[in-house]
Amino acid sequence: xxxxxxxxxxxxxxxxxxxxxxxxxxxxxxxxxxxxxxxxxxxxxxxxxxxxxxxxxxxxxxxxxxxxxxxxxxxxxxxxxxxxxxxxxxxxxxxxxxxxxxxxxxxxxxxxxxxxxxxxxxxxxxxxxxxxxxxxxxxxxxxxxxxxxxxxxxxxxxxxxxxxxxxxxxxxxxxxxxxxxxxxxxxxxxxxxxxxxxxxxxxxxxxxxxxxxxxxxxxxxxxxxxxxxxxxxxxxxxxxxxxxxxxxxxxxxxxxxxxxxxxxxxxxxxxxxxxxxxxxxxxxxxxxxxxxxxxxxxxxxxxxxxxxxxxxxxxxxxxxxxxxxxxxxxxxxxxxxxxxxxxxxxxxxxxxxxxxxxxxxxxxxxxxxxxxxxxxxxxxxxxxxxxxxxxxxxxxxxxxxxxxxxxxxxxxxxxxxxx
Ligand code: SF4
Numbered sequence: 419x420x421x422x423x424x425x426x427x428x429x430x431x432x433x434x435x436x437x438x439x440x441x442x443x444x445x446x447x448x449x450x451x452x453x454x455x456x457x458x459x460x461x462x463x464x465x466x467x468x469x470x471x472x473x474x475x476x477x478x479x480x481x482x483x484x485x486x487x488x489x490x491x492x493x494x495x496x497x498x499x500x501x502x503x504x505x506x507x508x509x510x511x512x513x514x515x516x517x518x519x520x521x522x523x524x525x526x527x528x529x530x531x532x533x534x535x536x537x538x539x540x541x542x543x544x545x546x547x548x549x550x551x552x553x554x555x556x557x558x559x560x561x562x563x564x565x566x567x568x569x570x571x572x573x574x575x576x577x578x579x580x581x582x583x584x585x586x587x588x589x590x591x592x593x594x595x596x597x598x599x600x601x602x603x604x605x606x607x608x609x610x611x612x613x614x615x616x617x618x619x620x621x622x623x624x625x626x627x628x629x630x631x632x633x634x635x636x637x638x639x640x641x642x643x644x645x646x647x648x649x650x651x652x653x654x655x656x657x658x659x660x661x662x663x664x665x666x667x668x669x670x671x672x673x674x675x676x677x678x679x680x681x682x683x684x685x686x687x688x689x690x691x692x693x694x695x696x697x698x699x700x701x702x703x704x705x706x707x708x709x710x711x712x713x714x715x716x717x718x719x720x721x722x723x724x725x726x727x728x729x730x731x732x733x734x735x736x737x738x739x740x741x742x743x744x745x746x747x748x749x750x751x752x753x754x755x756x757x758x759x760x761x762x763x764x765x766x767x768x769x770x771x772x773x774x775x776x777x778x779x780x781x782x783x784x785x786x787x788x789x790x791x792x793x794x795x796x797x798x799x800x801x802x803x804x805x806x807x808x809x810x811x812x813x814x815x816x817x818x819x820x821x822x823x824x825x826x827x828x829x830x831x832x833x834x835x836x837x
Pocket of ligand 1: 561562563564565568569570571602603636
């Protein structure tokens with residue numbers, strides 16, 4: 419054995435997939451997992467660089483692990499921050515033995531010139547079976563869009579879709595009950611190869627696992643055919659990346675749509691699938707955001723009644739279109755608007771959840787006492803508390819017996835029937 423490793427993953431589900439694959443290469447290289455970073459011979463931090471807060475967290479965690487590691491252990495920083503800032507980050511972080519961009523082997527020596535080593539194709543590396551009954555499956559890398567605030571295309575590159583065969587093989591290898599399909603721009607899967615194939619992909623994966631869930635759908639790509647395909651999976655969950663609802667501000671963000679069109683789409687889906695669950699993300703404080711823009715967002719949130727919502731303060735990103743825009747919204751006003759929107763949404767989420775008490779659904783038990791129905795994506799939405807004796811990985815029909823904020827409690831229908 420070459421030693422023990424610890425991989426610390428920050429950021430989004432796509433980074434989680436990269437970490438899983440990184441672990442696969444380390445095991446193949448003769449390393450074994452450590453129980454803690456302090457026990458490891460090789461500590462790897464898979465960083466996020468999407469926004470300022472994420473970068474700050476990446477540096478803080480790296481410094482923490484630098485302090486926690488044992489004598490002689492190597493510390494490697496990889497992921498988006500390593501790719502985006504490279505040598506600049508290496509100079510700023512002397513604690514790190516290596517700052518390795520995407521696909522640079524984390525076992526590389528400090529002195530070995532990164533430019534001369536073959537990069538690993540993280541996207542298509544094999545993955546070990548999942549330790550959980552669900553797993554993220556990254557179907558493409560990069561993005562071909564140019565949203566005003568987003569730097570991802572600058573360091574993740576243009577969209578690169580995987581072959582359907584490699585995705586299906588990975589789903590089989592993961593041995594899961596739920597596959598969560600992810601990409602920067604999921605609905606565009608295959609477009610870069612000249613053959614848009616998201617609907618075919620959903621069908622192929624749905625034929626292999628009981629549950630298929632989709633994250634990161636760009637609203638203009640939510641075609642009738644895609645809605646049909648999602649409906650056919652039985653997982654009536656729509657994660658729509660809307661970002662705002664004001665038409666003039668969305669244009670300023672270089673994005674499609676407006677609140678009225680989004681609402682019409684959501685209501686159309688609800689007419690077909692009354693129990694459908696919706697999630698979205700919104701940015702508050704984009705340059706030039708007016709009181710009228712913000713009111714439009716609040717009105718949309720109130721009207722749309724989304725189950726789940728991520729709300730983020732605008733982060734100025736070097737190299738993006740928005741970084742050059744005038745009319746910065748003062749930080750105090752951004753914080754005020756964010757709090758207002760969050761308060762409104764928290765109330766909506768809690769009432770959506772409370773309305774489920776007394777209803778029945780099927781849940782996947784993720785771990786002892788914790789389960790999810792089709793309405794909850796892993797890690798980002800609430801969960802359903804269930805009796806500890808339910809086996810992880812099993813699907814169980816339950817009755818919802820209580821709600822507390824985003825989380826629910828439930829008991830197996832069999833238990834209800836027996837009372
Ligand atoms: S769709 Fe827009 S926000 Fe998402 S990764 Fe692409 S450019 Fe960034």
